[in-house]
Amino acid sequence: MVGWLQIQLSLKMNVMDKVLPQQMESNWPEWFEHLKASWPSQAYSSESTQLNIQPECEAWLAEHQSDEIYRIVWINGVLNVSCSSWPVLNELDQVITTLPSYCMRSNEQTAWLKAYLEERSGWVQWLPNRAESLLNISDGICIDLLRPLDRPLHLIHWVDESIPSNHMTLQHMIRLGEGVSLDLCQWSVGSNPVSAEFNVDSHICLAEKAHLNISTIQQLPEGVTLRGLETMCLDAHAQCQATYWGMGASCFEQHTDIRLRGLHSHYALRELIDLNGTQCQHHHVHVHHQAESTDSQQTFCVLGQDRSKGQVLSRVIVDEGAFNIDSKQSARGMLLSPGAQIEVSPELEIYADAVQCQHGASVGALDADALRYLTARGISLDQAQQLLIQALIRNVLPDQPNSKMHALMMKYYEFDEV
Amino acid sequence: MLTLHNVSVNIDDTPILNEFNLEVPQGEVHAIMGPNGSGKSTLSRVLMGDECYQVTQGAIMYQGEDLMALSPEARAHQGLFLGFQYPVAIPGVNNMTFLKTALNAKRKALGQSECDAMSFMQLAESAAQTIGMDLAFLKRDFNTDFSGGEKKRNEILQMLVLEPKLVILDEIDSGLDIDALQAVALGINALRDAGRSFILITHYPRLLELVQPDRVHVMMSGQIVMSGDYTLANTLEEKGYGWLASNTVES
Ligand SMILES: Nc1ncnc2c1ncn2[C@@H]1O[C@H](COP(=O)(O)OP(=O)(O)O)[C@@H](O)[C@H]1O
Ligand SMILES: [Mg+2]
Numbered sequence: 001m002v003g004w005l006q007i008q009l010s011l012k013m014n015v016m017d018k019v020l021p022q023q024m025e026s027n028w029p030e031w032f033e034h035l036k037a038s039w040p041s042q043a044y045s046s047e048s049t050q051l052n053i054q055p056e057c058e059a060w061l062a063e064h065q066s067d068e069i070y071r072i073v074w075i076n077g078v079l080n081v082s083c084s085s086w087p088v089l090n091e092l093d094q095v096i097t098t099l100p101s102y103c104m105r106s107n108e109q110t111a112w113l114k115a116y117l118e119e120r121s122g123w124v125q126w127l128p129n130r131a132e133s134l135l136n137i138s139d140g141i142c143i144d145l146l147r148p149l150d151r152p153l154h155l156i157h158w159v160d161e162s163i164p165s166n167h168m169t170l171q172h173m174i175r176l177g178e179g180v181s182l183d184l185c186q187w188s189v190g191s192n193p194v195s196a197e198f199n200v201d202s203h204i205c206l207a208e209k210a211h212l213n214i215s216t217i218q219q220l221p222e223g224v225t226l227r228g229l230e231t232m233c234l235d236a237h238a239q240c241q242a243t244y245w246g247m248g249a250s251c252f253e254q255h256t257d258i259r260l261r262g263l264h265s266h267y268a269l270r271e272l273i274d275l276n277g278t279q280c281q282h283h284h285v286h287v288h289h290q291a292e293s294t295d296s297q298q299t300f301c302v303l304g305q306d307r308s309k310g311q312v313l314s315r316v317i318v319d320e321g322a323f324n325i326d327s328k329q330s331a332r333g334m335l336l337s338p339g340a341q342i343e344v345s346p347e348l349e350i351y352a353d354a355v356q357c358q359h360g361a362s363v364g365a366l367d368a369d370a371l372r373y374l375t376a377r378g379i380s381l382d383q384a385q386q387l388l389i390q391a392l393i394r395n396v397l398p399d400q401p402n403s404k405m406h407a408l409m410m411k412y413y414e415f416d417e418v
Numbered sequence: 419m420l421t422l423h424n425v426s427v428n429i430d431d432t433p434i435l436n437e438f439n440l441e442v443p444q445g446e447v448h449a450i451m452g453p454n455g456s457g458k459s460t461l462s463r464v465l466m467g468d469e470c471y472q473v474t475q476g477a478i479m480y481q482g483e484d485l486m487a488l489s490p491e492a493r494a495h496q497g498l499f500l501g502f503q504y505p506v507a508i509p510g511v512n513n514m515t516f517l518k519t520a521l522n523a524k525r526k527a528l529g530q531s532e533c534d535a536m537s538f539m540q541l542a543e544s545a546a547q548t549i550g551m552d553l554a555f556l557k558r559d560f561n562t563d564f565s566g567g568e569k570k571r572n573e574i575l576q577m578l579v580l581e582p583k584l585v586i587l588d589e590i591d592s593g594l595d596i597d598a599l600q601a602v603a604l605g606i607n608a609l610r611d612a613g614r615s616f617i618l619i620t621h622y623p624r625l626l627e628l629v630q631p632d633r634v635h636v637m638m639s640g641q642i643v644m645s646g647d648y649t650l651a652n653t654l655e656e657k658g659y660g661w662l663a664s665n666t667v668e669s
Contacts, residue, residue: 375494376468376500377520377580378520380491388510391511416519
């Protein structure tokens with residue numbers, strides 16, 4: 001697809017144009033001590049989150065102390081970066097790109113990046129020989145943000161064809177302190193077919209009045225199997241606006257578990273799954289209304305071409321005693337080829353009174369009457385189909401029209417606004 | 419402009435049009451009336467190239483060419499326009515985006531330069547003004563939550579912007595209030611000229627009083643059973659289609 005190239009280019013541009021060398025803390029045991037020392041004294045108490053990530057983080061850090069990993073931790077507004085074998089690019093505190101070092105071996109696709117980094121090295125270390133022997137790799141990012149960040153944070157996860165058959169686990173922990181807002185963009189992208197298996201776990205905690213805008217673009221190459229687990233806890237008045245755009249991986253299975261545990265917390269998800277070939281994606285989303293006056297809104301759009309399979313099972317659970325709940329789920333599946341399969345199923349599990357829950361779902365082919373109408377007006381069948389697909393996608397475009405993701409989607413689906 | 423010669427049409431092997439004949443010369447307005455189910459919409463759909471209908475025999479010539487050889491979009495490019503009896507609504511597709519896409523598809527096919535956003539807006543706004551259509555409708559999703567009459571007005575708006583050569587309007591006047599009916603007639607009369615032909619499918623003489631067609635045809639069971647001038651519409655209004663059953667002579 002043409003659009004695929006546009007994404008890659010824009011990624012490269014992003015990194016090439018903007019990455020600047022920066023001083024970084026490379027003495028990592030010292031940094032680790034610093035991290036450990038600073039955690040208990042933080043203003044934001046881990047007790048206010050159900051996940052209680054502090055012990056997990058510590059255990060995780062201890063466990064991985066000897067591994068080749070990188071970490072990015074925000075402590076009281078200061079970015080600390082540690083990197084052993086993993087190159088970490090830090091673009092004015094904005095873009096953090098991670099590339100497994102073994103991806104760098106004699107690979108044309110990424111050679112430019114290596115050269116670019118080495119030019120500015122001193123802070124990037126390469127351990128290519130060590131990486132070759134690794135078949136199980138753990139990696140992850142831990143972000144603990146206690147002050148607002150006025151710029152978006154990009155996490156770019158690049159998968160490359162030089163990856164040997166392997167199994168990789170990424171674990172991300174993100175915690176936003178009280179009143180902190182963050183724009184987080186996650187990119188999981190790659191180029192040529194590879195055979196690889198990934199697990200990506202994200203645990204996110206939002207303290208009171210925290211605000212997270214999270215957009216995820218996932219376009220991994222053929223041959224990649226991806227399993228994702230995402231948990232999120234929202235305290236009182238916390239908000240999360242999530243946008244997900246999935247176009248890739250041969251097989252992708254994602255479980256999302258959202259817990260609205262504080263009064264007036266809010267979660268919104270707009271998700272577009274665009275599949276072709278023999279790709280399959282399954283997304284199970286549970287949104288748990290545990291506190292009063294919480295609301296959630298989920299909009300899914302699944303496009304299936306060729307012999308692809310897409311499944312979205314979303315469920316809203318309202319706990320006993322959680323009053324004044326407002327929840328909406330809507331899911332549309334569009335079969336663009338006779339061989340494609342789509343299942344969308346929004347469900348409700350309600351144990352409380354005074355709730356307002358809407359759900360709707362439909363799966364079908366493009367409206368034949370609309371296509372006939374458009375062609376009768378001189379619009380070619382291709383263009384007519386595109387108009388109808390755009391009409392669907394419009395429902396899941398990101399809320400913020402100025403966002404990068406919005407612009408990319410408009411370009412990829414060739415929106416032409418009058 | 420348009421000639422149908424012995425055209426028979428089936429839907430799922432059921433004959434709907436039977437050796438149908440019609441000639442619409444350039445610059446003329448012809449009305450087709452007839453009871454429900456007589457095949458009027460079928461005729462309009464066949465002319466537009468709807469694949470649900472099988473043409474089993476006969477010939478359709480449009481501007482001296484075989485119409486059947488053209489795809490629906492090519493027919494539109496060549497100046498055919500069908501105002502649908504039941505226009506679809508397309509939520510999520512902006513009215514203007516749709517109309518601009520249609521206009522530029524036609525211009526491109528005819529080797530003309532594309533219409534830019536500015537001049538297109540002017541074109542659309544002046545068309546809307548001709549038929550007294552609120553400009554807010556231009557910004558809304560195509561026909562979405564439009565009333566029946568608003569949808570019909572929107573058909574006329576498209577007709578004015580696309581400037582077709584042969585216009586077929588299928589019950590454009592059904593369900594319209596008096597103002598909307600006059601707006602529609604205004605649109606038709608605005609476009610009427612020596613180079614353009616119209617086929618108006620209708621049940622009511624009122625539109626025909628406003629437009630004054632050159633010929634009125636009556637269709638029954640897939641055939642034209644009577645033709646006359648526009649006074650025929652009034653006769654039918656008085657006497658009903660039953661009167662025709664015993665009176666199927668060309669007048
Ligand atoms: N898609 C279709 N499938 C089956 N029968 C149809 C279809 N469209 C029209 N018909 C039948 O063809 C006949 C003519 O219909 P139509 O052309 O809509 O009549 P009119 O417009 O004159 O009221 C009717 O008997 C109608 O039921
Ligand atoms: Mg009809």
